[in-house]
Amino acid sequence: MNKKKLPYVLGIFCKENKLLIGNIGMNVVDGITDQIEIGYSICEAYCNQGYATEAVQAMVEFVSEELKIMYLQGRVLKGNLGSQRVLEKMALLL
DSSP, rough: TTTTTEEEEEEEEOOTTTOOEEEEEEEEEEEEEEEEEEEEEOGGGGGGSSHHHHHHHEEEEHHHHHHHOOOOOOOTTOOHHHHHHHHHHHBBBB
């Protein structure tokens, strides 16, 4: 049973205009509740403006501090260099 009540999916909002510009979520990896995968999507018009980095950082802090999970990983689509950089900044596994 999933004691951590996963998956979570949350909206990402633009600070300036309060529009929903994407989402971020997490779920267990292969059914192992102590291993979490984080995924996100940002509308193209808001890419490369730091929203993904800020959202991933907040999710990493939440998972580490509130859920007490220390193993996090992320995956990116082949060729998505922006998302790869976000995960590298957060020291998540690729």
